[in-house]
Amino acid sequence: MTDPLRLVIFDVDGTLVDSQGDIVAAMTVAFQDVDQPVPDRATILSIVGLSLDHAMARLAADRSAATQARMVEGYKNAYVNLRAKTGAADSSPLYPGAREALEFFKRQDNLLLGVATGKSRRGLDKLLEAHDLEHMFVTQQVSDHHPSKPHPSMIETALAETGVETQNAVMVGDTSYDMDMALAAHVSAIGVGWGYHDVSLLSSANRIVSTFAELPDAVAGAWKATAA
Incomplete structure (x- = not known):
């Protein structure tokens, strides 16, 4: 299959x-x-x-x-x-391991990458250009076109644009807004421990990782959990 x-x-x-x-x-x-x-x-x-x-x-x-x-x-x-x-x-450097993780996911068959951010379109474009990531994400959701997180609009639009079912999507973020947005959109959520919210606030996360090196296994675990 x-x-x-x-x-x-x-x-x-x-x-x-x-x-x-x-x-x-x-x-x-x-x-x-x-x-x-x-x-x-x-x-x-x-x-x-x-x-x-x-x-x-x-x-x-x-x-x-x-x-x-x-x-x-x-x-x-x-x-x-x-x-x-x-x-x-x-001024906005990539976290250690971020590029390697993105490149790993980009190489996977049947896997797409997206962004859901409180940044404006202009701000995201400048950032992606600066880090040479313009072609990394097939769906890019920004604050210009959506209600603020944790409203699920960004994720719902990303799913609609890519044709991916909710059980086959996962949200990765550092704040409770990201985790609650994922919960509202009925997708899995992975919290990261290096961001701006304490991990104790990420109560809606299905899993929390402390380094980018842990992320591939966490994402694979999300697929297994939804398939069970």
Whole structure:
């Protein structure tokens, strides 16, 4: 019997790349520009994965919608400027083992790769170009076209674009938003231990890995579990 078509969907920030330096710096600028106290690093990183407007609404919940909108634009401008100074590859480096894991999966028959990220289309394009990953992912879901995580829209669209059934898909991410999105979309979820949410928050994960070297076995285990 022919193996079914399968799909591994990756989150980006905190999963494939470590972009926390620019995220914290850009958020600091956004708050300072409107003379607001800057949240601490842990609080800022806790919203990574959400679409920017949702993230800002959480961080600046006591500010007006107009002020939050100004802060969103301030963040975007600061992030672009920071990325331009150092280049996306240096400001958001791949985690150790990320490229090797992606290349391993890319070589597998009947397996497709996708992205589901809170980044904008522009931000994702810049990042993929910087790391020479433009052709790695056959489906790319960004914040421009979807409700914020953990709404399942990104995964549902990825499944529709690729024709993969829910039991043959897995979501890999570092935040509770990724895990809860996978749960809502009825796909398996693998949490990673090197990202921006403590592993204790990844309660919806089917499995948690601590290195990219563990990921192939974890993904294979997800297929076995759904086939059982």
